[in-house]
Amino acid sequence: MVSSSALVSSALFCLVFLSYYSQNTRGEDFATVSVASLLPSSSCTPNAAQRGNSLQVINRNGPCSGKQLSKLTQVSSLAHDALRVASIQARVTGSWANYNSTLLGTQISIPARSGLYLGSGNYVITLSLGTPTKTQTVIFDTGSNINWVQCRPCAVACYSQAEPIFDPVQSSTYRNVTCTDPLCTGLSIRGCSTGTCLYSVTYGDGSSTVGFLATDTLTLTPTNVLNNFVFGCGQNNRGLFKGAAGLLGLGRSSYSLNSQLSGTLGKVFSYCLPSTDSLTGYLNLGSPLKPPTGFTAILTNSRAPSLYFIDLIGISVGATRLNLSPTVFRSVGTLIDSGTVITRLPPMAYAALRAEFQARMTQYARAPAVSILDTCYNFASGTTISYPIIKLHYTSLDVTLPGVGVFYPVGGSTFCLAFAGNTDPAQPGIIGNVQQKTFEVTYDIPGNRIGFATAGCG
Known part of the structure; x- marks a missing residue:
C-alpha cells in the first residue's frame, strides 16, 4: 500500500514536471521582444559600414533619409501598399483593361497593353551618374525593370526631388539611344522622336515616367563603375516618387541593373532591410x-x-x-x-x-x-x-x-x-x-x- 506522503510527493513531482514542461514548451513556441525594438527612434543610427560592392539602404520615410524625401504615415503607407498589391495581382492574373499612355505630353501616343510595372517602394539608395558624377537618390525595386532618373530640361513635368535634377548636357559620357538601336527595339513600350528612342513606364499606383532612353556612366562604388549604363532620362514624371530622383530596377529583364552588371558581378545581388526606419541596411551587388x-x-x-x-x-x-x-x-x-x-x-x-x-x-x-x-x-x-x-x-x-x-x-x-x-x-x-x-x-x-x-x- 502506498503511503499518503508518497502520494503527495508523487503528485508534487508531477506538478513540478508538468510546470517545467509547460514553461519549456512555451519557450520553444514563443519569443519575447521589447516594444521599443519594434519602433524607430527619432535619430538615425547607421549600421556598420558595408563592404565591397554594397550601397547603404535607408527607408525613405525614416530619420536616416535626411534629404527631405516625401514621408508617409504608417497608415497612409498601407493605402499606398494596397495600390501596389493591386497592380501586382492584376499583372499576374492578366486582368488589366487596355489603356493608352501618352509620351512627352501630346507628341506621341502608343498602346500600353503589356501591363503595368510596380512602382514606388519604401527603400532608397544613393549612387552617382554621369561624368563628372552627380549624386542621385533612387528607389530600388525588385518588381521593376527600367532604370530612370528625372532629367533636365523636364520638357513636360518633373516633381521636386532632394538633389539637383540630372542635367545630361553637363555629362561628357551621356548618349541618347537611337530608334533603330536594339536597346530601343527591345523595349515592350517605346516611341520615336526625331531619331531618338522614347520609353514609357506607367506604374500600378498611377505614377508614370516618360522620356529618352539613354546611356551614361554609373558609379556605384569607387571600385565599381558601369560604362554605358542604360537608363531612362525622364522628361515627364508624375506620381508618388517625390523626393527620390528616380528608380533602380532589379527585376529579371535585360534592362535591370543586375542584368547589366552580369558580365562583371555574375548577376547576383542581395539586400538587407533594417529592422526599423532609424537604422540603415544595404544593397550588395555580387556575392552576398x-x-x-x-x-x-x-x-x-x-x-x-x-x-x-x-x-x-x-x-x-x-x-x-x-x-x-x-x-x-x-x-x-x-x-x-x-x-x-x-x-x-x-x-x-x-x-x-x-x-x-x-x-x-x-x-x-x-x-x-x-x-x-x-x-x-x-x-x-x-x-x-x-x-x-x-x-x-x-x-x-x-x-x-x-x-x-x-x-x-x-x-x-x-x-x-x-x-x-x-x-x-x-x-x-x-x-x-x-x-x-x-x-x-x-x-x-x-x-x-x-x-x-x-x-x-x-
Whole structure:
C-alpha cells in the first residue's frame, strides 16, 4: 500500500514536471521582444559600414533619409501598399483593361497593353551618374525593370526631388539611344522622336515616367563603375516618387541593373532591410556578404516573367504547423517583392494564421483594425511582449521571422499582425518587406534560387 506522503510527493513531482514542461514548451513556441525594438527612434543610427560592392539602404520615410524625401504615415503607407498589391495581382492574373499612355505630353501616343510595372517602394539608395558624377537618390525595386532618373530640361513635368535634377548636357559620357538601336527595339513600350528612342513606364499606383532612353556612366562604388549604363532620362514624371530622383530596377529583364552588371558581378545581388526606419541596411551587388543558411528555387510565372516567384508551402505558428495543403499556396503562386510592405496570403491561409495567432495572444488587449490589418493589439501596459513564433515554410527552406517581421506599428502603442488576406482566392500571394527585415536576402539568378541569411543587419 502506498503511503499518503508518497502520494503527495508523487503528485508534487508531477506538478513540478508538468510546470517545467509547460514553461519549456512555451519557450520553444514563443519569443519575447521589447516594444521599443519594434519602433524607430527619432535619430538615425547607421549600421556598420558595408563592404565591397554594397550601397547603404535607408527607408525613405525614416530619420536616416535626411534629404527631405516625401514621408508617409504608417497608415497612409498601407493605402499606398494596397495600390501596389493591386497592380501586382492584376499583372499576374492578366486582368488589366487596355489603356493608352501618352509620351512627352501630346507628341506621341502608343498602346500600353503589356501591363503595368510596380512602382514606388519604401527603400532608397544613393549612387552617382554621369561624368563628372552627380549624386542621385533612387528607389530600388525588385518588381521593376527600367532604370530612370528625372532629367533636365523636364520638357513636360518633373516633381521636386532632394538633389539637383540630372542635367545630361553637363555629362561628357551621356548618349541618347537611337530608334533603330536594339536597346530601343527591345523595349515592350517605346516611341520615336526625331531619331531618338522614347520609353514609357506607367506604374500600378498611377505614377508614370516618360522620356529618352539613354546611356551614361554609373558609379556605384569607387571600385565599381558601369560604362554605358542604360537608363531612362525622364522628361515627364508624375506620381508618388517625390523626393527620390528616380528608380533602380532589379527585376529579371535585360534592362535591370543586375542584368547589366552580369558580365562583371555574375548577376547576383542581395539586400538587407533594417529592422526599423532609424537604422540603415544595404544593397550588395555580387556575392552576398553573409552566406545564406539555405535556398529555395526561383519560379517563373508566364504572365509576369520578370517577377521572382518562390514556393511557399506552409506556415507554422509556435510549434503548430497550420493544417493547410501546399496546393493552397501553389494554386495561385507566391512572389517575393522588396516594394510591398505587408505580406498577402490566400484567404484560407490567412484565416488559419489569424485564428491560431489570436488564440495564442489572448493575454493582450485587442485594438481596432487599421486599414487592411484586422488583428491588432494595444501594448501600452508593458515594456515587453511574448508572441508565438511564426515560421514560413518554403521548398527546401524554413524561415523563422523575428519580432519586426510579425508586427507592424500603426501609431502609439498599437501594433498589428503584419499579414493580410487576399480578397480573391485566385490572387497570388506576396512576401512583403516586413517579413524580409534583418535578413540578407540573396538573389542568385544564375543558380535560379533565393536564399536567406539571419542577422544580416540590425
